[in-house]
Amino acid sequence: MSDTDSFIDEVSEEVRRDRLFALMRRYGWIAIACVVLLVGGAAYNEWQKASRQSAAQAFGDALLGALEQNDPADRRAALAGIEGTPRQNALVAMLLAQEAEEGDGNVASTLETLSQNGELPQVYRELALLKFVMHDDNGLSPEARIERLTPLTIPGAPYRLLALEQIALAEVEQGETEAALERLQGILGEDQVSQGLRRRVSQLIVALGGTLDAA
Numbered sequence: 001m002s003d004t005d006s007f008i009d010e011v012s013e014e015v016r017r018d019r020l021f022a023l024m025r026r027y028g029w030i031a032i033a034c035v036v037l038l039v040g041g042a043a044y045n046e047w048q049k050a051s052r053q054s055a056a057q058a059f060g061d062a063l064l065g066a067l068e069q070n071d072p073a074d075r076r077a078a079l080a081g082i083e084g085t086p087r088q089n090a091l092v093a094m095l096l097a098q099e100a101e102e103g104d105g106n107v108a109s110t111l112e113t114l115s116q117n118g119e120l121p122q123v124y125r126e127l128a129l130l131k132f133v134m135h136d137d138n139g140l141s142p143e144a145r146i147e148r149l150t151p152l153t154i155p156g157a158p159y160r161l162l163a164l165e166q167i168a169l170a171e172v173e174q175g176e177t178e179a180a181l182e183r184l185q186g187i188l189g190e191d192q193v194s195q196g197l198r199r200r201v202s203q204l205i206v207a208l209g210g211t212l213d214a215a
Contacts, residue, residue, distance in 0.1 A: 080096065
C-alpha cells in the first residue's frame with residue numbers, strides 16, 4: 001500500500017469518527033434515556049412486586065390473627081377491621097357470614113350480594129351462592145334452590161358435587177325420593193368426591209331406603 005493510500009485511509013477513518021461523535025452528540029441522549037427507562041422500569045416493577053407481597057402478607061397475618069381469637073365476638077370484631085382488595089374483602093365478608101351470630105338475618109343477604117358482585121372472580125361468586133342457598137334464612141323454596149344451584153353443576157365447576165348434594169336435599173323436600181337417590185348415587189360414582197362428602201351421601205342414601213350397591 002502506498003503512502004497516498006494510507007493517508008486516504010487515515011483521513012476516511014477520521015471522517016467516520018467525526019461523524020460518529022457528531023451522531024452521538026445529537027442522538028446520544030436517546031440511548032441514555034432508553035437505558036434510564038429500562039433501569040427505572042425494572043426497579044419500579046420490583047418495587048410493585050415487593051409491595052404486593054408485603055400487602056398480601058399483611059392481609060394474611062391480619063386474617064390469621066383474627067381467626068385465632070377464642071371469643072366469637074372478638075373474631076367478628078377483628079375480621080370487621082380488616083381491609084384489602086375487593087377479592088380479599090369478599091373473603092373477609094364470607095368469613096364474617098360464617099362467624100355471624102345465630103339468627104343474624106344479614107348473613108343470607110350478604111352472601112347473596114357477594115354472589116351477584118360482578119367485580120369478584122367467578123369462583124368467589126359461586127362459593128357465595130352455594131353458601132347462600134345452604135343458609136337457613138335464604139327464604140328460597142326447594143324449586144328456587146334447585147334453580148339457583150343448577151348452573152354450579154356443569155362439568156368442571158369447582159363446587160359441582162356440593163351443589164348436586166344440595167339439589168338432592170331439595171328433591172327430598174319435594175318428595176322426589178327416587179330422583180334424589182339417583183343423583184346421590186351419581187355423586188358416589190364421581191372420581192373427585194371427598195371422603196366427607198362420600199360419608200354424608202352414603203348415610204343419606206341409606207336413610208332414604210336406597211342401597212349402596214347401586215352407587
